[in-house]
Amino acid sequence: NAGVTQTPKFRVLKTGQSMTLLCAQDMNHEYMYWYRQDPGMGLRLIHYSVGEGTTAKGEVPDGYNVSRLKKQNFLLGLESAAPSQTSVYFCASSYSDREIQPQHFGDGTRLSIL
Amino acid sequence: KQEVTQIPAALSVPEGENLVLNCSFTDSAIYNLQWFRQDPGKGLTSLLLIQSSQREQTSGRLNASLDKSSGRSTLYIAASQPGDSATYLCAVGGNRLAFGKGNQVVVIP
Numbered sequence: 020n021a022g023v024t025q026t027p028k029f030r031v032l033k034t035g036q037s038m039t040l041l042c043a044q045d046m047n048h049e050y051m052y053w054y055r056q057d058p059g060m061g062l063r064l065i066h067y068s069v070g071e072g073t074t075a076k077g078e079v080p081d082g083y084n085v086s087r088l089k090k091q092n093f094l095l096g097l098e099s100a101a102p103s104q105t106s107v108y109f110c111a112s113s114y115s116d117r118e119i120q121p122q123h124f125g126d127g128t129r130l131s132i133l
Numbered sequence: 134k135q136e137v138t139q140i141p142a143a144l145s146v147p148e149g150e151n152l153v154l155n156c157s158f159t160d161s162a163i164y165n166l167q168w169f170r171q172d173p174g175k176g177l178t179s180l181l182l183i184q185s186s187q188r189e190q191t192s193g194r195l196n197a198s199l200d201k202s203s204g205r206s207t208l209y210i211a212a213s214q215p216g217d218s219a220t221y222l223c224a225v226g227g228n229r230l231a232f233g234k235g236n237q238v239v240v241i242p
Contacts, residue, residue, distance in 0.1 A: 023176075050228055061137075061234040062177075062222070069228065077229065109176055113228070119165050121179035122230065 021045050025110050025125035032100045032132050040095040040128050042110030049115040051093035052077075052122065053085060055106040062109065068093055069115070100132045135160045139223055139233035147241050152210035154236045156223030161201045164227035168197050168208050171220045171235070180221075181208070213240045 023044045032038055042051065052067040064077030068087040082104060084096045093112075097104060107129050111122040136159040146152055156166075165184050169177040181190045181197040183206070189198045194211040210217055220237045224230040 052228075059234070062224075062230075062232040064229060067229065111177075119182065119184050121167055121182045122177075123179070124169075124176035126176045127174075 023110055023112055023123050023125035025108075025128050027128060028126070029129045030131070032097075032130065034100060034102060034132060036100050037096070037098050038100065038130075039097075040108055040110075040130075042093045042095070042112075042125060044091055044093075044110075044112040044123070046112060046123065047090070048112035048123070049090075050113045050122075051087065052111045052113075053083070053093065053095045054109045054111065055079065056109060056127075057106050065095065065108075102132045104130065105132045106130060135163075135225060135231040137223055137225055137231050137233040139221075139236050141236065142234065143237040143239075145239040145241055146213055148213060148215060150213055152208075152213045152217065152238060152240075154208040154210075154221050154223075154238070156206040156208070156233055158204045158206075158223075158225045158231070160225075161204050163201065163225045165225070166197075166199055166206050167224045167230070168195075168206075169222040169224065171222060177222060213238075215240050215242050 026041045053065040054062045066085040071090040086094045107127045110125045113122045114120045138157045167182045168180045183199045196209040220235040222235045223233040
């Protein structure tokens with residue numbers, strides 16, 4: 020049972036570099052989410068998607084872009100990484116909110132920007 | 134904007150004692166409330182989900198109550214075990230969840 024899989028698990032970048040975080044789910048969920056978790060701040064929603072081909076901004080979207088070309092995948096991109104983007108990034112997925120179901124989380128990507 | 138608060142931030146209890154974790158939220162017009170568990174270096178695992186029309190949910194030793202009028206939820210863990218040591222997160226909303234910062238729990242053998 021894979022559930023939600025995030026790659027990579029760890030990454031170190033230099034300021035200004037770009038990268039893409041991949042999230043894949045095998046539960047046929049409509050909704051997918053990207054969060055960041057920082058000490059003392061809790062989890063904050065970056066972007067989310069309510070279906071293939073759709074994306075929407077969350078609480079802290081600046082500096083990030085997302086794409087949902089396939090239902091099972093949700094990509095998070097950093098075009099020009101900044102030290103303030105050092106964080107643990109979590110992807111989650113859920114059924115549509117026509118059915119009230121919990122969000123399922125991946126194990127996270129630990130990203131350090133030097 | 135929904136604000137979610139969890140107090141205390143950290144607590145330690147001896148094994149066998151009942152755990153009581155509190156969550157408060159500012160906007161009572163919630164869709165549902167969820168309690169999650171997070172182990173160090175891991176993602177979140179959903180424990181209980183309470184729909185806005187419900188007052189409580191139970192799963193094994195876990196019981197969560199919801200009082201929308203007062204903006205509060207309580208998670209009870211009966212007869213705590215060392216394996217219950219983790220951070221417990223409360224979240225409210227629908228597809229867009231607002232999270233508290235968590236209760237870090239240590240159960241002492």
